[in-house]
Amino acid sequence: DTAVSQTPKYLVTQMGNDKSIKCEQNLGHDTMYWYKQDSKKFLKIMFSYNNKELIINETVPNRFSPKSPDKAHLNLHINSLELGDSAVYFCASSQGGSDGYTFGSGTRLTVV
Amino acid sequence: AQSVTQLGSHVSVSEGALVLLRCNYSSSVPPYLFWYVQYPNQGLQLLLKYTTGATLVKGINGFEAEFKKSETSFHLTKPSAHMSDAAEYFCAVSERAAGNKLTFGGGTRVLVKP
Numbered sequence: 001d002t003a004v005s006q007t008p009k010y011l012v013t014q015m016g017n018d019k020s021i022k023c024e025q026n027l028g029h030d031t032m033y034w035y036k037q038d039s040k041k042f043l044k045i046m047f048s049y050n051n052k053e054l055i056i057n058e059t060v061p062n063r064f065s066p067k068s069p070d071k072a073h074l075n076l077h078i079n080s081l082e083l084g085d086s087a088v089y090f091c092a093s094s095q096g097g098s099d100g101y102t103f104g105s106g107t108r109l110t111v112v
Numbered sequence: 113a114q115s116v117t118q119l120g121s122h123v124s125v126s127e128g129a130l131v132l133l134r135c136n137y138s139s140s141v142p143p144y145l146f147w148y149v150q151y152p153n154q155g156l157q158l159l160l161k162y163t164t165g166a167t168l169v170k171g172i173n174g175f176e177a178e179f180k181k182s183e184t185s186f187h188l189t190k191p192s193a194h195m196s197d198a199a200e201y202f203c204a205v206s207e208r209a210a211g212n213k214l215t216f217g218g219g220t221r222v223l224v225k226p
């Protein structure tokens with residue numbers, strides 16, 4: 001059983017489209033995160049939810065909207081996709097700061 | 113805000129040689145420190161972590177790291193590199209005051225030569 005699963009694994013879409021990435025964790029963790037990894041492998045946090053409540057919202061265009069229907073799920077919806085949104089998006093979950101995160105395998109988004 | 117600096121974006125080692133990856137951090141409070149490994153087209157996997165207590169921590173795959181508060185460092189080592197160690201390695205610090213946000217260094221790509 002995959003601990004943190006993301007779908008889809010690959011996403012190729014045209015500029016201007018709207019797309020969603022789904023994430024689910026079966027670890028019972030209270031906190032979930034979205035990270036963006038750019039082409040230089042740099043990882044930057046986008047959002048964090050703790051038990052369905054938004055607790056971290058970094059400087060991200062408002063075209064990106066996270067939604068957490070319950071503490072096991074955190075989805076990412078992106079409106080009006082732009083070329084610069086092409087990246088790998090990672091979902092992660094954690095039970096506390098000292099535990100670190102468990103990451104999903106990533107979603108590679110390519111905007112053409 | 114906390115920050116993490118990894119010296120060297122690429123490291124090349126021979127199989128059987130020492131692997132040394134450098135990480136320095138800035139933090140106003142005692143941090144939690146982590147090393148993650150990313151294999152091609154995969155997610156990040158926790159190698160080891162320092163929270164409290166013993167400053168030399170051992171992780172998976174023969175890696176270890178030493179927390180040195182005076183040097184604000186958390187360097188990662190492995191005595192003998194194996195071909196399977198070729199990957200991207202990330203050092204990270206947890207900001208307890210900011211929702212346990214993990215801030216990552218820029219990563220170091222390790223190439224292992226036969």
